[in-house]
Amino acid sequence: xxxxxxxxxxxxxxxxxxxDYGTQLTALTGSQLDTSQFAPQVAPQxxxxxxxxxxxxxxxxxxxxYLTQAGAYTGPGSQAAFMSPYxxxxxxxxxxxxxxxxxxxxxxxxxxxxxxxxxxxxxEGVMRSEYQNKSDLNRALLMAGLQQxxxxxxxxxxxxxxxxxxxxxxxxxxxxxxxxxxxxSMGATQQAQAQAQLDAQRETARLEAYEPYERLGYQGQxxxxxxxxxxxxxxxxxxxxxxxxxxxxxxxxxxxGIYGNMSGNFTSPFSMPN
Numbered sequence: 001x002x003x004x005x006x007x008x009x010x011x012x013x014x015x016x017x018x019x020d021y022g023t024q025l026t027a028l029t030g031s032q033l034d035t036s037q038f039a040p041q042v043a044p045q046x047x048x049x050x051x052x053x054x055x056x057x058x059x060x061x062x063x064x065x066y067l068t069q070a071g072a073y074t075g076p077g078s079q080a081a082f083m084s085p086y087x088x089x090x091x092x093x094x095x096x097x098x099x100x101x102x103x104x105x106x107x108x109x110x111x112x113x114x115x116x117x118x119x120x121x122x123x124e125g126v127m128r129s130e131y132q133n134k135s136d137l138n139r140a141l142l143m144a145g146l147q148q149x150x151x152x153x154x155x156x157x158x159x160x161x162x163x164x165x166x167x168x169x170x171x172x173x174x175x176x177x178x179x180x181x182x183x184x185s186m187g188a189t190q191q192a193q194a195q196a197q198l199d200a201q202r203e204t205a206r207l208e209a210y211e212p213y214e215r216l217g218y219q220g221q222x223x224x225x226x227x228x229x230x231x232x233x234x235x236x237x238x239x240x241x242x243x244x245x246x247x248x249x250x251x252x253x254x255x256x257g258i259y260g261n262m263s264g265n266f267t268s269p270f271s272m273p274n
Contacts, residue, residue, distance in 0.1 A: 001141060006105035010227050014223070014226060014227050017223045017226070018223060018227075019203045021216070021219060021220055021223055024219075024273075025216060028212055028213065028216060034209070035209070037209065038127065038200075038202045038203070038205040038206040039203045040200045040202065041202065042195070042198075043191050043192075043194035043197075043198055044186035044191075044195070045187065045191060046186075046188075046190035047187070048183045048184070048186040048187030048190060049183070049184055049187030049188065050187070051183050051187075052179075052180045052181075052183035052187060053186040054181060054253065055180050055183065056176075056180045058178075059172075059176035059180070062172055062176065063168075063169040063170070063172045063173055064169075066166070066168045066169030066172065067165070067166070067169045068105075069165045070161075070162045070165035070166045070169065073158045073159070073161050073165070074158075074162060074164040078158050079151065079153075079154040079155040079157070079158045080154070081158070082153075082155075082157035082158050082161070083150060083154045084150060084153065084154070087146075087147075087150040090146065090150075091143060091147065091150075093147045094142065094146055095139065095142070095143060096140055098139055099139070102135040102139070104126065104196045105131060105135065106131060106132070106135075108256075109124065109127050109128055109131055110124070112127075113127070124166070127177065130260055148161060155195040213225075
């Protein structure tokens with residue numbers, strides 16, 4: 001009896017696509033992918049950041065001269081530097097005017113004594129003495145007041161200078177810190193922008209490097225989808241029935257094998273005994 005064998009084969013154009021796909025895959029995977037072109041990179045520090053570091057270093061201890069100068073305004077005699085150069089002129093002018101007025105007052109005592117008939121008498125002498133004592137006292141008090149006023153103004157100016165130096169010494173680090181922070185912030189923004197550009201370039205290089213693999217993957221999926229959705233071609237092979245000669249030869253071969261196995265134990269009735 002003839003035997004028929006059937007084998008399903010894909011269409012020819014699908015086989016061609018599969019062969020072409022295999023050729024491309026072999027060529028693509030035959031060489032090593034260079035990943036150095038999209039290795040991670042770190043953007044360098046921006047110039048603003050470098051300037052911020054430099055300024056921060058230069059600002060260390062920059063307040064000390066102000067504190068030192070402030071201390072010079074607290075020692076004994078520190079107010080002398082703030083005394084008005086016209087202080088003595090003011091005192092001399094004021095005292096000269098006072099002496100003039102005091103002399104006029106003394107002359108007035110003589111006029112009063114003359115009118116009262118006591119000119120040159122003891123009463124006039126007592127009045128002149130009392131007037132002179134009061135005049136001298138007032139003169140001393142006036143001079144002391146003028147000197148105290150000048151000293152007080154100089155001392156107040158020294159205290160103000162001390163406060164100014166202290167405030168500047170305290171404000172300087174704060175101002176420098178604000179400048180450093182501003183430069184650092186601008187530098188960080190610039191560095192972040194540079195880093196974003198590096199990352200974008202890296203991603204672009206990565207996509208370009210893997211694009212052939214992705215494209216080939218899509219192609220393989222497409223070929224598989226086409227092959228699964230298309231009817232196949234069937235190839236049949238028929239094995240014909242054996243001829244009588246082939247049958248006889250086959251039977252003889254079988255019998256020969258059987259007789260061969262039995263020959264070792266078979267004794268012919270026609271054999272002669274030894």
